[in-house]
Amino acid sequence: MVEKARTLLATSRFPNVPSVISNVGLGILIASPSGGEVWAGNVLSAMLAGVLLYIAGNFFNDWHDREWDATHRPERALPTGLFKPSSYLTLAIILACGGLTLGIWTGGGLPVCVLILLIALYTRFHKQTKWAVVAMGLCRAMLLWLGVASVSHSGNDSLLIFAMLALFCYIAGISLSARYETMENPHAGAMLCARGLLIGAGLLNAWQAGFHPSALPYFIWLGVALTLFRRPLSRQVSALLAGIPLLDWVIAFPLSSGGHLWPMDYSTAGLWIAPVAFLSALLLQRLAPAT
Secondary structure, rough: HHHHHHHHEEEEEEEHHHHHHHHHHHHHHHHHOOEEEEEEEHHHHHHHHHHHHHHHHHHHHHHHHHHHHHOOOOHHHHHOOOOOOOHHHHHHHHHHHHHHHHHOOOOHHHHHHHHHHHHHHHHHHOOOOOHHHHHHHHHHHHHHHHHHOOOOOOOOOHHHEEEEEHHHHHHHHHHHHOOOOOOOOOHHHHHHHHEEEEEEEHHHHHHHHOOOOHHHHHHHHHHHHHHHHOOOOOHHEEEEEEEOOHHHHHHHHHHHOOEEOOOEOHHHHHHHHHHHHHHHHHHOOOOOOOO
């Protein structure tokens, strides 16, 4: 039973869940940067919708890649025979339906539908072309849109677009690196491109935030991940995944002076959600792999 529980946590990539919550939270903050009420029910529902869809995508991915994993990642659940492929597919569908229902209920039906389509596209083509990292990056970017759509206040459309672009670049950079996890000699050009995307993501958000000091933790952690956690590559990818909330914080910190999250002042939430998500991701990686 314990082994199965750990395997399910590994399949869900549970250590990455805090970053999903952080992404949706940033979208909510962008939509309500000053004044007005943000109802806790909508906030929690939008975050849960994002989490359910993220986990559904991971189960769907492992179901689709079971034959490839049997050769390259034999430690995963389906190659080991702990679970039947049909059970993974069924669970993925149930989770996706739950995420879709919550997304529609909060007013985020369109971004949720687009997200589900992108998950399907990535799962279908990611082993065939490196361009699948585009779909993966867009999947994460949709979480910001989901957060915005879950509240009724008008937000900063320009800020949302640039924040989505920055998150897209960061996730695309990680995904490009992760394609070479199982290789001893990663492609130098691809790794250089991945680093450029990671640095560019931080610069985009830093520019939007007026080069606020909140960008420092992001660039410090990025430097640590690219140097101290350079080998093995899987360790670097895990460190970069944990750092996703720090990218959110570059914008969240300067925006956190207004708005209300009932019954909590959202300015306070904007200050601590991202760093808590970052630390939680690091701790959870002790329990289950992030990739």
